[in-house]
Every structure is written in C-alpha cells, then in structure tokens.
Amino acid sequence: MAEQGTDDHDEENTLYKPPAEKKLDEILSADAEDESLKKYKETLLGSAAGGGGTIVDEKNPSRVIVQKLGLLVEGRDELYIDLTKDKSEIKKSSFVIKEGCTYRVKIYFYVQREIVTGLKYKQKAFRGGIKVDKTNFMVGSYGPKTDLQSFTTPPEEAPSGMVARGEYKMDSQFTDDDGNDYLSWEWKLQIKKDWQ
Template sequence: MADPEQDPVVGDDVAEDDDGTGYKVGEKKDLDELMNLDQDDDALQRWKAQLLEGVAEGATDDPRVVVISEFAFMSEGRDPIVFDFSTEEGVEAMKSSPIIIKEGCDYNLRVKFRVQNDTVLGLKFITTVKRKGVKVDNQIHMIGSYAPKPEVIEFEFPTETAPSGMLARGKYKAYSKFMDDDKQVHLEWEWAFQIKKKWE
C-alpha cells in the first residue's frame, strides 16, 4: 500500500497489468494444442504432463475457469476477517463492510480459489486504491499458472505495512480484479477500508 503522504497518481482506471517490459502474451491455445506442441522435447512434455495432471477431475458444468471462494485480511493483533466469495452476496458484503486497519500494522491478504475446465495462465491480482476520488496506489501481484483440479488452492500475498500518521488515517476505496494473461477477468469488485489509530 502506498503512503498517501507521497504524491498521488491521478487517474480513474483500475490498475493495468502492463509491467513495462514490452512482453506480449501469445495466442491462447486449447489443451490438445498445448500437449501436441514440442513433441521432441522430453523435459517439456514431462512438465506439461505434470501441470495437466488431474485435468479430467477439474471438468464441470459451471463455465467459469477460476472460481474465487474466499478472500481474507489477516494481521497480528486481531482475528482474520474472512469474506465468503462463493456467492454474489458474499462479494457485495465486502463492499458494505469496510475493513478497519490499524496504522503501521503488518498485514496479509489471502485468497482461496479453484481452477476448472481449462488451464489459467498468469493469474494475477490487480488493485487500485483511491482516497476522495484520487488514485493513491496501484498494485499487481502475480499468483501463477494452474491446471484445472478439484482441490481448492490457497494463496497468501506478501506481507505489507499499512501507512501511518495523521495524513494516512481515513477512508479508502479499493477496486480489485483477478485477471489472467489472456485478459480474462475472473472476478472484479469494489471494497473499502479505513486506517485508524487502533483496531476497532
């Protein structure tokens, strides 16, 4: 999270996933095409077989590829705040229930999700934070590439430190999404948090 005392970046768009390297993602291929590529490379074939192990078990009638089931805020000194994302109502609840963050505390975000029906390449968590309509932070966290499997995947983001000081305290809005290298947005939502002197 950026320090609000620094000069904010003004803008209205949710953070983009451009890392400035000029890297361009190749055309999306289905599973059969991927398995038939580079047949003469034994190491690559073994890697693909390992990645795609259990694909059949990940098939479902639900057309979604990435299914987010839970989102949590964790910090020492308080119980985890867990939001059930398995329903639209659960996602909406995060918007109407601002998270109270003690200034200067270390915290982590955690997500639980499942991948089904197809592989997901370069899944990332993208967030834009605004205060009083002004963009103060953009973040992109790479989660990774996954094959479809029935097991729930748990991913914990790196530890961050909340800003502190009189100028940092106040209400913020965050706009987040889970998006992959193919620009497929798997979930997008708005939420809020408030930085205070103490946990409340």
Template sequence: MSAPHDEADDFATNTTPGYKPSAVKSLDEYKQLDANDESLARWKASLGITGDAAPGDTSKPKITVLSLELVSPTLPTGKPIKVDIQNTAQLRALKETPIQVKEGADVFITFTVNHSIVTGARYIQVVKRGGIKVEKVDAMLGSYGVQAEPRRVSVVQDEFPSGMLARGTYSVKSRVTDFDGGIFAEWEWLFKIGKEW
C-alpha cells in the same frame, strides 16, 4: 485542464517490454505439446496436465474466486478477516461498511481453477482515497491447471499505509484476470485504517 481519467488505465497490467503471451491452447493441445521433452513434462505435471487429467467443469468460468482474507498476528480474535466473494449480500455490504484494519496486514486470495489451463493469473487492486488513486497492487497469482482443491495465494504483504496521516477510509476495486484478458472476478470494498483493530 487534465484529460478525463479512464478506469481501464487503472487495471492495465504491468508488462515486460517485448514479452508476448503465447496463443491460447486447449488442455489436449498442452497434453500433446513436446511429449518427449522431459523438462516440459515436469512443468505440465506441476499444472496437473497428465495423460489421464480430467478436462474439468466447462460450465463454470476458468477461475472461481472464493475469498479475500486479511491476516495479521495482531487481530484480536487471532483469526483472519475473511470475505466470501461468492456472497453477493456480503459484497454489497462491503461497499457501504468499511473493514476496520490496523496498519500493516497481509491479503490473501483463495480460488479454484475449474477447467483448461490458466496462464498468468493475476490480482489487481486499485486503492483510492477521496476519489484519488493512492496505490495499485498488481500481483501475479501464477499459472495453473484444473484442481479441485482451492489455492490460497498471498497478494499483498504488509502494504497497508501506516502513520497518522494514513488513517481514514479507502475505497478499493479488485479484479482477478489472466494473460488472455479474461476477467474472472471484480468487486469493490472499503477499508478503514486505524491505530487498532
């Protein structure tokens, strides 16, 4: 008899043995960190941490996930299938009506960083068919500072299963998290793999 399955195991992030994330720092602490180190100054500038950087909107979560996109050159419309993660009605519909996909499509996440520094943001996707886990994607989104302009990052590249046996309906649970253990978005959706869109 097998042990009961713990959903937390599905979302355990891939780790590097011996690696321990540093303690959480505020934006001001990052600004003061090794002020005379030229390479660290360049790294901080890449995150948008400068002497005049705005602290951002602390009334919002650190990350706001805006959309999920499925992209393929074979889409009949030529445009990606875009899901608005902030639209609760659309998310509710995705749990009941699968997105029709053709074998081999790419997935992108678009998000904004509202305040602070996000370290090790990642997208985790657990795919099940008939209640059995068939795939897990654990994609690093990166580390970012506050920026008004949304960021669009590829998280799955051509990894939808292919072949006749792969065709059918799959359930997916997606989550966006970071090294600090924050969960910034979580949603469920269905996709159906067919020979055509």
C-alpha cells in the same frame, strides 16, 4: 500501501508478450512418447492429466472461480470476505486494521476445465474519491484442480498518522494475460489508531 505503478496503461508499455494459449489436450498429447515428461505433467496437473479438464462447478463456464479474499496480519486471525456473494453485498464488507501494521491479502480460487496462464491480481485504493495507491501482482499460471488454490500478496505496511487514518475504498480485479475479467469487486479497508 506502496505505489507499484502509477499509470493505468503500465501493462501496454511492457515488452512482455503472453504465450499463445494452448488447450489442455494439446499439452497432454505433446511429447506423449516421453515417459518422464508425461509423469512431470501428471505431477503438475494432477487429476486433470487424465484429459478433458477438471470441473469444479458444471453450471459455471468460467475457467477461474474466485471464492474469497483473506486479510492476513501476523498474530491475528485471518479475516475473510466471501466473494461468491452478490457484488452489492461484497461492497459493504470492511476490514479494520491498526495503522502501521504489516498485512497481506490472500485470494482463494478454483481453476477448472483448462490451464489458465498469467493470472493477475490488481488492486486500487481510493480515499475521498482520489486514487492513492495502485498495485498489480502477477499470480502465475495454474492447471485445473478440484482443490482450492490461493495466492498471497507480499507484505505491505499500512500508513500511519492522523492523516492516514480513515476509510479506503478498494477496487480489486482478478484477471489474466488474455484480459479475461474473472471477478471485479469493491471492498473497504479502515485504518484506525488501534485494533477494535
């Protein structure tokens, strides 16, 4: 776990300004006479290019539906947490990894109705109630699709040594440039001397 920003207000201190939000219909109608641009938009947006936006779940008004969190460790099967469960159930979920191993987190999600800009995955690690790590990952912008989409974090090395071993409470959030909180959840990561 590498520290990537220590101040909770890092984002407010940046010069980055998110672009103005545009509806899918506005993007599709812009430059409609340019055939090559129209084909490019169809390639990017897939079935959503027909207008109206793709809908995965009629009952869910959210533009992003977060499905699951995966833990990737080379040479081992991917482990999952089902993020569609109740938050109290998700909170009980725990992954065990070997100290010093390299791992990545993978978030699976759907985007529906409209394009979502500036998706971000934020993660904080706590041990004994003290924040020991904070990472913010820029996921990117995604158009609506019926296909499950995903984002994988860069590789991180788990800490090693007797002091580093133990249970870490992880607070995760999937958000965007506009501050929409698509999902916030808590889970656990246990670092042990060996695989179990």
